Amino acid sequence: MDTNHFVGRRIALAMVALAAVLFAVFAGVASAKNAKGSDDRLSGAGATFVFPLVSTWIPAYQQATGTQVAYASVGSGAGIAQITARTVDFGASDAPLSPDQAAACNGCLQIPWALSATAVTYHVSGLNKQLKLIGPVVASIYLGKITKWNDPAIKKLNPGLNLPDKSITVVHRSDGSGTTYNFVDYLSSVSPEWSSKVGRGVSVNWPTGEGGKGNAGVANIVLSTDGTIGYNEISYALANKINVAALQNKAGMFTTPGIRAITAAASTVKRVPASNEMHIVNPPASQKSAYPISSFTYIIIPKKTGKAATLRKFVFWALTEGQKPQYTQKLLFVPIPKPVLVAAEKTLKQVGS
């Protein structure tokens, strides 16, 4: 009898302790859910691409409106994951939502809110001039079909350039990345072979090359290894003084990513689809100076949110005031074109509580 009594007590105590632990866990979860803060704060997470721009917006916006915005540059994929879980008020991504992501996000809107470019970077020591490339050649390099820097296809584009008899080391992102999306979006549109063999996505099945983690990972390999080719966000490439290749556009001109060239690419936008998914890589020849790997980056917000008014106000500010040269120019972002702004404002009206 005594034993049973003893065991019974023990079990009872164990149950109490277990209940206490479970209670603590659930209480923690619940308080985390409620920890979004008051209405004069917004929290966002996502693309590293727009982080420099958003960082210049935050103090200006707080001064103008008193609203505090916090933005964590955790990468496009993580941003989408966080807004899907509603742990932040907005997400940001360089790649438009995939159908699966859009479904999972359950009533999310994507709004193009900034515009910049992806640079093709390279490191070949001793070159006497800037490297010129065309889309199909870049695709062939990334398909592993052009393997030497003095390949006839590259030589033909660069008369007078002292290209060495050196292997090309192809560098790409190893993590899921909006920059990758923009780059392979371009390769897919200039190379049927790329489009059918590899395709477009935030991560793809790379036929060749080595992967670096993040913009910094790719930049580091390109900077420190002779004979490399890679791709980076333009502001990142410039800040780290990496060589940027000139790319030929549809009009036949070789252009480098700069304000004028990105603006020209953006001005080819005439219509915006209902999904707001924009593709301006390899733009039509009508814009003679357009840079061919320009792209929009998106803010992702839920249609139904407790902070609808605060969020609408912030996004509207970003789309208008935030596009002014004092914020964008130095970072090589370009004001979003009129048709996109109109569509963005229309989409913003759908946000409610």
Next chain:
Amino acid sequence: MSAADPTATSNTGGLKRGLRWRPGDTLFRSVTGLAALASGVLILGIAYTVFRDAWPAFHTFGFGFIGHAVWDPVRNVFGARDFLVGTLISSFFAIVLGAPIAIAIALYLTEIAPRYLRGPIAMLVELIASIPSVVLGLWGLLVLGPILDKHIEPWLHDHLGFIPLFGGSPSQVGMLNAIVILTIMVVPIITSITRDLLVRIPGELRDGALALGLTDWETIRGVVIPYAGPGIAAATILGLGRALGEAIAVAQVIGSSTGIHVSLFHAADTLAGRIANEYFGAASKLQLDSLIGLGAILLVITLLANLGAQVIVLRAERRGVL
């Protein structure tokens, strides 16, 4: 257990505490017991969740998922083969390089080093274990990579290039970089466990060896290793578990490439590395499921490794060695 048989409750056979209930004891037992229970529940819970979430991947691709080579997020076709092989290769070499170094350090610390050096060296080795893996990965990328690329790999290629492992062209990131980083990670684990084992070797055994006039090396070979061998093997397997599961540092230095490459200079990838790289960027549900599928495979491998270590220790205990 029946209350009619009072002897059944006493398994110590000897002294029995009074039957008076002691609340302090009960509370203490409950808390410690609950903690032990929680670890069991946790491992089962984690395994259940991982396998449940990985199920769609196995359902879609069959168990061929494990041996399938393609990993194509655009076409939604996934297979684990290249990462499984990469995990096994990187961990294998990390252990082959790391275990002898670690055991040598432990032997030096317990058998050979002068007493005043033992503490500081042991502390330094254990400090290596406290370097966050993301920092070690950065070091691998920024410091080790260029050294491998410009000095070590060209030298290996020139002198040992006839071995296919050293046949490729040098590169900053790749399998070799990952192997070196993993080696650095496993050494302190194996060293510290081995050292603890060696310290516990009874003094009489050493005295006996001394009395027989054995040299240092003969003592180590004839007394120390046979005594501590199973424990050292178990320590090595614990180190292996660390190497198998390391994600961030590997993702930083291995170059994330698919395919199986004989050359250690070539970029490759591991199960954990692929998860670290793609989990947050997964574009489709199936990609996410497949990444968790990689996690499930990894979980099985590491559990098997740790079970192996426990079996070795258990068998040694039964033989009365430990």
